[in-house]
Amino acid sequence: MEPLEDLELLMEETFAEEAEPPAELFQKVDATIVLGRGVDNRYLVLAVSAVQKEDGSHEKHLVITASQSRACKELCILRNGWCSVPVEPGDIIHLEGDCTSDTWIIDEDSGYLILYPDMLISGTSIASSIRCLRRAVLSETFRSSDPVTRQMLIGTVLHEVFQKAISDSFDPEKLQELALQTVQEIRHLKEMYRLNLNQDEVKQDVEEYLPSFSKWAGDFMHKHSPADSPQMQLSLPSDGGNNNAACNIEVIKALDIEESIWSPRFGLKGKIDVTVGVKIHRGCRTKYKVMPLELKTGKESNSIEHRSQLVLYTLLSQERRADPEAGLLLYLRTGRMYPVPARRLDKRELLKLRNQMAFSLFHRISKPATGKEKTELNPLPQVIEEQQTCKYCSQAGNCALYSRAVEQHTDDRSAARGTLPRIKEETQHLKATHLEYFSLWCLMLTLESKSKDNKKNNQNIWLMPSSEMERSGNCIGNLIRTEHVKTVCDGEYLHNFQRRNGAMPVTNLMAGDRIILSGEERTLFALSRGYVREINVTTITCLLDRNLSVLPESTLFRLDQEEKNCDIDTPLGNLSKLMKNTDASQKLRDLIIDFREPQFIPYLSSILPHDAKDTVASILKGLNKPQRQAMKKVLLSKDYTLIVGMPGTGKTTTICALVSSLLRRYIQISRNLPRRKFADRRPLSPWHFWKNSTIVT
Template identity: 80%
Template sequence: MEQLGELELLMEKSFGEEAALPAELFQKKVVSSFPKTVLTGGMDNRYLVLAVDIVQNEEGNHEKHLIITAHQSLEYKDRCILRNDWCSVPVEPGDIIHLEGDCTAGTWIIDKHFGYLILYPDMLISGTSIASSIRCMRRAVLSETFRGSDPATRQMLIGTVLHEVFQKAISNSFAPEKLQELAFQTIQEIKHLKEMYRLNLNQDEIKQEVEEYLPSFSKWAGDFMHKNTLTDFPQMQLSLPSNDGKNNSTCNIEVVNSVDIEESIWSPRFGLKGKIDVTVGVKIHRGCKTKYKIMPLELKTGKESNSIEHRSQVVLYTLLSQERRADPEAGWLLYLKTGQMYPVPANHLDKRELLKLRNQMAFFLFHRISKSASGQKTQLASLPQIIEEEKTCKYCSQMGNCALYSRAVEQHTDDSSVPIIMLPKIKEETQHLKLSHLEYFRLWCLMLTLESQSKDNRKNHQNIWLMPASKMEESGNCIGNLIRTKHVKTVGDGQYLHNFLRKNGTIPVTNLMAGDRIILSGEERPLFALSRGYVKEINMTTVTCLLDRNLSILPESTLLRLDQEEKNCDIDTPLGNLSKLMENTDVSKKLRDLIIDFREPQFISYLSSVLPHDAKDTVACILKGLNKPQRQAMKKVLLSKDYTLIVGMPGTGKTTTICTLLPAPEQVEKGGVSNITEAKLLVFLTSIFIKAGSNPSDIGIIAPYRQQLKIINDLLAHSSIGMVEVNTVDKYQGRDKSIILVSFVRSNKDGTLGELLKDWRRLNVAITRAKHKLILLGCVPSLNCYPPLEKLFYHLNSEKLISFLFCNMKVFVTYWEIFQEDKALFSLPFHTRAVSPLASACGLYFVCYKSSAWLDCEDNFYLKGTK
């Protein structure tokens, strides 16, 4: 009953019904509804607001007086007075706040000159979102709400590549030839090649556009990177206090070193989070005096505007920087297109206004649910007002969501006012939608938001900064008192293998296990959320983790903690999908017809129009192990034009039916043995390599059966792929190619491999033809029947060199790490050729699937670790 009372109280708080309770009773209930760890004093103070009064001071100005407590008991209360523009902060009884400033005799005073109030400080909002709210608060809130709906673009990809090239160069060299090399290497990274392929972009064109920026990189380095004489550095007007206490003095700027790249910082003091592009060490020379500061450097690839949004982002990064080190007092804004760099002083006025914007945004994000005027209906709350700036709205990435939310949600709330000038735009953006579509959007947006808030109320990341590791270990979701051991190993693009040892004693009993997502932090306060990743291995004494940052720059004595990354309820993806479902495209229209308007699925009349005549026996063999309802479901799926839903109680065999529906079997025909699935996948992989810049003449495809070669050649002939050599193993004897793809073809349940695959000498030839990249494609259960391959799979498993990326009914990739040049590839009797050309190049990939396990290769397949 006590828990029920707390839930009722939280519901009352959310829906603004606190006034119905007597003040003292309300305060006691509010205090009891929060866990003890939430309220605390000190640097990360967390105060609970008990009462809010608006009073008029002696000068006739209004002030907000807050009664607050940092204790579970009402015995200790403090007061906070908000003056000047701080009165506009939408703080209410029951809110959690953080205060910056001085507290004298139990009273905090926050005014335009001193102090800050942070509303809901444990809600960490990105600096980018806050900066974007300057022009339009509604856009910023929508961007945070529908984060999964923003499409990637060509300019975003180019911007990412340019950032990475600059970040690598600042730790290396800005020499023109080195920049060219770094640009080429960055573009060749698999994550960028995949994005180019997805966006249908030409690699050479991207490379050319990136290279246009490189002279500006060199120019910037020549102007600002350290030299032998100070007179070479440009003078800047920087509003930083000089040694004589005066501001606005001219100074020389010297960038000495790169302290960190993509430094990820969480700030529970200011309710902020973000990644700083480059953290630089800067010497500021004034006359004969020099001051060294570590400052944020923000990179921009677009138009050189020195806009208020760009400058505000840098100011917010100075606040983030205070979590790790001394206040930098300023930051830098660098436009990569021109090499022009601007100083951005962070004064109290700018910080104050930006934190007020952050509070306003936090308020809207926190109060996403409201009650109707009658108090009878739970509904989505209105967003910030639509602005009256057609030019700003015209290029807004959230225009569609803005109009959709206005029509679907806000027209049904008590506040649906829309500027008259924007009504035609809203109608234009949503005229393709029916009322049923708008109702569907409103319902599921409400349901997802309710689900998110219910879980957010129970869990979030605040325990990392509010609860010591020793206390969190009791729940089994944290391991503290760890130190890093061994050398950090780079195992892939942006992935680093770390080993940790408990400083004192053994690893405590924990819920953490291999595969769990974790957040790594320092035990000391400034080191929150240093890195994210997952547990790779854990035993009684050590923990091995794969992290997204190399932490070797930290002293080995640094005490660390691993916290399980709590999955609060990731609604970004479903909300993004909900947004895309409402777009004015043919694909979205078809989905709306099926999902919302319940258009009945369409079916073909006869199986004979779907299956070839000679497939009768094959289908009969597949259906042999199914019962009558499962066979009926199979038939219905084969006749479907668009979709079929397979439903049934648990244990009725839905999974068995689905697995049977998705085979990748071999076909035995008069012309020989073939496997159409493997053939299609080989052609798909070949197209990836060619789009990534490989020459078709450098690629070879090997298969043991001529019928398979014929199918592959037919598929290549109907594609845009150039002349790729496709041949048998025997034809490749004594020859090699840069890239070799091998299809094993055989995929059956009776263990039949055929004589060709049982010839270990042919297998030896097949796997030693590649100079740089070898990809083997085959069915694991079938190939395991062949002893040499069975030993190979066993070896890979024993060495823990297999990564299952897609399991069950999807393709998965087995990644074989690079062996040293003087080490045998594997100790099996069929290995006779020296392996150094392969081992010293890139590595071996084994692309394999389960016999009933292939889904749409273009959507579900990707290469891991390709160089």
């Protein structure tokens, strides 16, 4: 208990020293934000008040400004369901709609309000929040806690096969060829190896879907007559009062695959499976639309989550092109496709959900103004009482853990009666010290993330022109693509760029840096991600995850160094795994939290094979006495070993010797293993034979 208390006290003292009065803090935030009217309509909220009208209805009035000096103030009136938006003074908002006499009206019939528009949330996360907002917030917080499963691997392969076929052919022979080609890709082979699957098993699962692929193509692509397509019910807003919803949909071509779109206008981001051009035939009239096509490999449910995801993708699509007004939902198992109209009612409610989710993510901690009170984690959205939803929830463990450790839900007075058995069942294996450890480190990681997020979240890509960003050395703008794009492998494309006018500016970018490539136009944010391969005074070569040769040659690009936020996804995921009810996690809790001393094997001869002793002895000859002692201690370790040394004392040399010994031992042992079939093989690495951990400081 004492080390945790000391650490918490030190943390509180540190943040207490940095605390400022609320007014000064507000001034500090106001000086750094970017405001303005126009397409983005970025406003600062100065005051919030609740107003009750004569008819008994309620409104929320916001005093806002788009002026850095706060000289020009406007009024935003939230009515109907928009009153529930949890907006506070000091917040940044984006407004959509009409403004008359410096007054915005946001109600059920017109206008949208986007809270924290620079926080881009994926459409998948928002759609999942419909049934449980708490699950969606937890998924954004503990992102790395879900391992890839067999179903997820099959789904990924099926997506890729369909995406390749829609740009090529849906002939049965071609589909078989594409399926085999995709299954044999290195990244999928790695996952099969980890899941103890072989190619034949995966290929067999994939082939079950291929007839449905051909059926879909036969129904909706390359039709000689519109009447050959199945009749569907779709009414678009632009159709006006026309009550005839019956139509035939013909998919003409695929315009993009895995189109990545960032939308600071709506605070959204996402990747659209396939962007397709379609013809909608209704009677003797034909309308052409570019729509998102979402692929689903699971059960054909046409669920509200799936449909909501399409509605959000129509909002994303508006960043690049005209409003599609609808999207298409395709279930790959059956080949059935559903048109999903994007009605204003649906968009309104989903954006309100997005605002609630953004508020929960933004206000993860409560930091006192004076420093006399503790900095604490805020409660998450309320735990729902739906047994069926919770039973299959991927975040059930984290939900109960957070509830017990942070929100202190341990009795009937602090939690809904129906949730207590589930909370206790999921956390009964944890001691009080374990819960305290989780709460403390979750708080510290969140604080670290918040401090970095205030400075870096890639928002300069849309807030600052490249000419201004170039002064910092982290951006190169005004670039044009030269030469042909070279395909290195699937998902990696080599691009060459040069400055349209003049030489490259002075830059901090160098080979190996991660970058985000965007167009200079605001409609082309974050087209691709990748690495700088080579850079000189005239050209820059980049390895990107998308082939940009489909864009016009005259397109101007900008390269921004990817601002690496404090990456807490991995440590938070590890913190979550540390609390799991498994033997491995229990051992780690004993060592890390309960401070059990590490154990060591008494004799080196008991773990080294006879034929490895000479090899290890030859490696030890090149080390000094402290290095040999450190290496011996590592070889004898059952749990972990700490190696501490000042710079220049030979820690790196010791590590190299350890790796060399480990590799030699692995080679010698693996030679004596009986050969096994691929299906029976499990991941055997050097670390499989050497299970102790070494930490060098």
